[in-house]
Amino acid sequence: MSLYDDAVLVLKGYEDQGELRQAYLDHLAAHPDGLWKACHAGHVTASALVIDPERGRVLLTLHRKLRMWLQMGGHCEPGDATLGAAALREATEESGIPGLTLLGTGPVRLDRHPIPAPCHWHFDVQYAALAPAGASHVISDESLDLRWFAYDEVPAVADDSVVQLLAATRARI
Numbered sequence: 001m002s003l004y005d006d007a008v009l010v011l012k013g014y015e016d017q018g019e020l021r022q023a024y025l026d027h028l029a030a031h032p033d034g035l036w037k038a039c040h041a042g043h044v045t046a047s048a049l050v051i052d053p054e055r056g057r058v059l060l061t062l063h064r065k066l067r068m069w070l071q072m073g074g075h076c077e078p079g080d081a082t083l084g085a086a087a088l089r090e091a092t093e094e095s096g097i098p099g100l101t102l103l104g105t106g107p108v109r110l111d112r113h114p115i116p117a118p119c120h121w122h123f124d125v126q127y128a129a130l131a132p133a134g135a136s137h138v139i140s141d142e143s144l145d146l147r148w149f150a151y152d153e154v155p156a157v158a159d160d161s162v163v164q165l166l167a168a169t170r171a172r173i
Helices: 003-013 018-030 083-095 151-157 160-172
Strands: 043-051 057-063 072-075 109-114 121-130 143-150
Touching: 003 018, 003 083, 003 121, 018 043, 018 109, 018 121, 043 083, 043 160, 057 083, 057 151, 072 083, 083 121, 083 143, 109 160, 121 160, 143 151, 151 160
Parallel strands: 043 121
Antiparallel strands: 043 057, 043 072, 057 143, 109 121
């Protein structure tokens, strides 16, 4: 199965955010290259909110370009077999934490947001990942900082999309 086929199956199986979910499916139907950064109409991305083993904190990255506290995530790559694998790869690369595992069997949330030209949209498929006990993080080249935040600290540092992702994640754990 291709990454494109996986993305369509994942989105068809995702039961929340019906109108937005359909917009993702319509985008992929209209753009067979809609998973790749080269698709200037927009492209699917994959991200993961990293939760600590005690399930009381999240690891956020201070994104180098955007200068915002966000979950780990980014573009799909040809070697990604599934959207979940892409989210785990991005979370591992950006956190430096080996052994992350996805919570649940599918995405937690969808978030479509505009991005600067030449592209127009990121269609982010958002997962949650659990860090192993004793995990220590390493700041990547894509980050200015990485920091654990208690759940109640997130609204003070992150934008609404991260707050909504945390709320959706907490509802599932």
